[in-house]
Amino acid sequence: MNHWLMKSEPESFSIDHLARAPRKTTCWDGVRNYQARNMLRDEVKRGDLAFFYHSNCELPGVVGIVEIVREGYPDHTAFDPEDHHFDPQSDPQNPRWFMVDVKLVRKFPRVVSLRELKEYAGNKLSGFRLLAKGNRLSVMPVSAAHWKFVNSISEAK
DNA sequence: GCCAACGTTGGC
């Protein structure tokens, strides 16, 4: 089983939106980056767990955990001219963009902020992709050790 | 294949 981190801007879709969604499940649409697409299409598997990360907001950080309940399938929002993520170059016969479905496992009792994560960049979280300079990937792998550590500090404080 | 222009991401 692999671990991931997936970013969302809480103004468009937050962990609380997910908590209120039917069956606490949603499709993770709108990824329009090839590296992230490749992971959603080829590597993210059913049963994998992912950190839900709030980006571009007042307190960026990890806010909870989701489980992958459906593996990569075509992102239909790319076919909809009305959709913000419409991509005329994505052909339904040969889809360019993919998504997965995620289900809420739990919301952390507190936000494990980016600021806090950075404190461990030199030791416990060294090599964590999220902390790499200029990192903009919206889907990224998380090592088992990093996964465990972030979980452990989510309980504390 | 190079690279300038442009668009996006995302922390601050």
Add this chain to the structure above:
DNA sequence: GCCAACGTTGGC
């Protein structure tokens, strides 16, 4: 809202 870092596009 600013802007650095990055990705994509398109002319050549």
